[in-house]
Amino acid sequence: MISIQQMQYVLILSEELQFLRASERCFVTQPTLSMQIKKAEETLGHPIFDRSTTPLSLTAFGKELLPILREIMVENDRIKWLCERQNNSFKEEIKIGIIPTIASYMIPDLFGEWKELLPNVQLIIEELRTEELLLTMENKQLDLGLLAGPHYDPRVRTAPLFQEEILIYAPDFEGETMELLDLENRQPWLLSKGNCLRTQMMAFCKLNDQTPTEWNYQGGNLDLLVDMVTRFGGYTLVPANSHLNANIQLKRLHSPSGFPAREVIGIFGNRSLKKASIETLLRSIQLRYGQQVEGLNLLNWK
Amino acid sequence: MISIQQMQYVLILSEELQFLRASERCFVTQPTLSMQIKKAEETLGHPIFDRSTTPLSLTAFGKELLPILREIMVENDRIKWLCERQNNSFKEEIKIGIIPTIASYMIPDLFGEWKELLPNVQLIIEELRTEELLLTMENKQLDLGLLAGPHYDPRVRTAPLFQEEILIYAPDFEGETMELLDLENRQPWLLSKGNCLRTQMMAFCKLNDQTPTEWNYQGGNLDLLVDMVTRFGGYTLVPANSHLNANIQLKRLHSPSGFPAREVIGIFGNRSLKKASIETLLRSIQLRYGQQVEGLNLLNWK
DNA sequence: ATATTCGCATAAATTTAATCTATAGTTAAT
DNA sequence: ATTAACTATAGATTAAATTTATGCGAATAT
Numbered sequence: 001m002i003s004i005q006q007m008q009y010v011l012i013l014s015e016e017l018q019f020l021r022a023s024e025r026c027f028v029t030q031p032t033l034s035m036q037i038k039k040a041e042e043t044l045g046h047p048i049f050d051r052s053t054t055p056l057s058l059t060a061f062g063k064e065l066l067p068i069l070r071e072i073m074v075e076n077d078r079i080k081w082l083c084e085r086q087n088n089s090f091k092e093e094i095k096i097g098i099i100p101t102i103a104s105y106m107i108p109d110l111f112g113e114w115k116e117l118l119p120n121v122q123l124i125i126e127e128l129r130t131e132e133l134l135l136t137m138e139n140k141q142l143d144l145g146l147l148a149g150p151h152y153d154p155r156v157r158t159a160p161l162f163q164e165e166i167l168i169y170a171p172d173f174e175g176e177t178m179e180l181l182d183l184e185n186r187q188p189w190l191l192s193k194g195n196c197l198r199t200q201m202m203a204f205c206k207l208n209d210q211t212p213t214e215w216n217y218q219g220g221n222l223d224l225l226v227d228m229v230t231r232f233g234g235y236t237l238v239p240a241n242s243h244l245n246a247n248i249q250l251k252r253l254h255s256p257s258g259f260p261a262r263e264v265i266g267i268f269g270n271r272s273l274k275k276a277s278i279e280t281l282l283r284s285i286q287l288r289y290g291q292q293v294e295g296l297n298l299l300n301w302k
Numbered sequence: 303m304i305s306i307q308q309m310q311y312v313l314i315l316s317e318e319l320q321f322l323r324a325s326e327r328c329f330v331t332q333p334t335l336s337m338q339i340k341k342a343e344e345t346l347g348h349p350i351f352d353r354s355t356t357p358l359s360l361t362a363f364g365k366e367l368l369p370i371l372r373e374i375m376v377e378n379d380r381i382k383w384l385c386e387r388q389n390n391s392f393k394e395e396i397k398i399g400i401i402p403t404i405a406s407y408m409i410p411d412l413f414g415e416w417k418e419l420l421p422n423v424q425l426i427i428e429e430l431r432t433e434e435l436l437l438t439m440e441n442k443q444l445d446l447g448l449l450a451g452p453h454y455d456p457r458v459r460t461a462p463l464f465q466e467e468i469l470i471y472a473p474d475f476e477g478e479t480m481e482l483l484d485l486e487n488r489q490p491w492l493l494s495k496g497n498c499l500r501t502q503m504m505a506f507c508k509l510n511d512q513t514p515t516e517w518n519y520q521g522g523n524l525d526l527l528v529d530m531v532t533r534f535g536g537y538t539l540v541p542a543n544s545h546l547n548a549n550i551q552l553k554r555l556h557s558p559s560g561f562p563a564r565e566v567i568g569i570f571g572n573r574s575l576k577k578a579s580i581e582t583l584l585r586s587i588q589l590r591y592g593q594q595v596e597g598l599n600l601l602n603w604k
Numbered sequence: 605a606t607a608t609t610c611g612c613a614t615a616a617a618t619t620t621a622a623t624c625t626a627t628a629g630t631t632a633a634t
Numbered sequence: 635a636t637t638a639a640c641t642a643t644a645g646a647t648t649a650a651a652t653t654t655a656t657g658c659g660a661a662t663a664t
Binding site: 001002003004044045046061064065067068071072075076078079080082083086087149150151152154158159160161162163255263265276282283286290 | 303304305306346347348363366367369370371373374377378380381382384385388389451452453454456460461462463464465557565567578584585588592
């Protein structure tokens, strides 16, 4: 089998496409590189480079081989990274971005468990609204983003985590389950702009930005909104997992296509060195909230 | 940096937990194994095994290291696999399971492109309804499953692909957009049991298995249902991407929480040797259907 | 207590592999 | 033809992996 060193040589030569330049980057002489490339090709049984062209080019086989070699190098880097962390007793840092309406219950619920699962990891958690979160993610400032789906971006890996019913807080209403009609003559209380819950709330209530609401207060957190509803009536939407005062009575909203729900997803770089820790976190979230509820109705929740 | 050979030694020793037995499996003598393990540990700067216990055990560092080594071995196997394929001019086989309501349009749309993207791959495509698909997937009989989400299973990797609006075929109805009320006094035509579209259709129509429908025919494919609707009236639900006769007029269904839609996902084993080809297929699907449509309402679509 | 056995480590010799210096072969441009 | 730019090959050198033989320590048996 071919050695890691040879793999590195192949990778560097595939970038430089010239033996001399590549050999310098490998810190060996040109004949060494030639020999090792040749040996690698002999071991594998197929040429990796086509030397008949100028400059050098990859064979079809070489093109298929490269992504695998890169993957091995990423894993190899993870080993180095692991050693350094151990050495300097450096804590691995994982930066997590979470939208507020998830963070408000998930952090209290799971932070303790996360610290137990990953005692050597420094968790840096930041509340970000969806748009900011995606932006921060793109700038590689985050290792993991937790938000409401759907989200289609082939550049990041998306892990569906669980679905969460959206309940209504409307103390005025008498019954157990509300219909959509029951909301029409009530006053909605909205989260401030940028919260994805707000967007969906507005779709629900058939509002738009122009529609002036009687009370034009837009709360930054759910507790506040719930408080306002308690005092002044109306209603607000609350994710099922939220921690609220125990004597707050939430009601299900029955729509013809099921109970409204959102899907919570995790996004992270496919090549992240911190993959292992990230997957531990995601699994812990799935286990905590992942009980499938029947009859939910996933909304487009941006 | 530590060699692949050393990694293999570490892995085998971690399984056997005894130098002599492990060295036999490595086809080297015991001192060789001892030396190489020691050298690996020196290179990395930390012990991998705790020799003070009987039998041998892994250190905390070793426990973190192992998954990385396994990943490298998987990639290493992929190299061998690639070489053999090249040798025997063996075509790589990818077994794909697709639910019928997706297959009916996706295969005609994309099969040609897939063959172009992966000329050396033998695609084996099978129509399976969701339940059968998941079962076949679990038995490792499939490399890739394409179905409607949501699906939460930490054992497989889930890739969200696109969301697809569900339209109504109801030629009796006059307007452009239908409301839920408009469906109430019309006759629904259902797919046969096991199709996930059927389940959601029934939720929509507020039917249950007991509710006898006037016409108790349950079609196995959408074309047939559409045909029946044309002849006998009533309505049926149709995924937006379906290929139907051009003069079939489909209508949107407006519900308070948005237009009904389903999310199409791909599931596959995280460690599949065919990962590269599978990712090519998934990307091609995302590109073809992945235009985000606003205001969709993702349904729980099992 | 003292052999005996089991399991791992160490030492020295041997084999194998990687690298270097020096040089020769190829191709394309002048 | 000559040169310049690259790549391949040869032979010597150095480094690394492996083997055989042996030593050390702890548990077990006599």
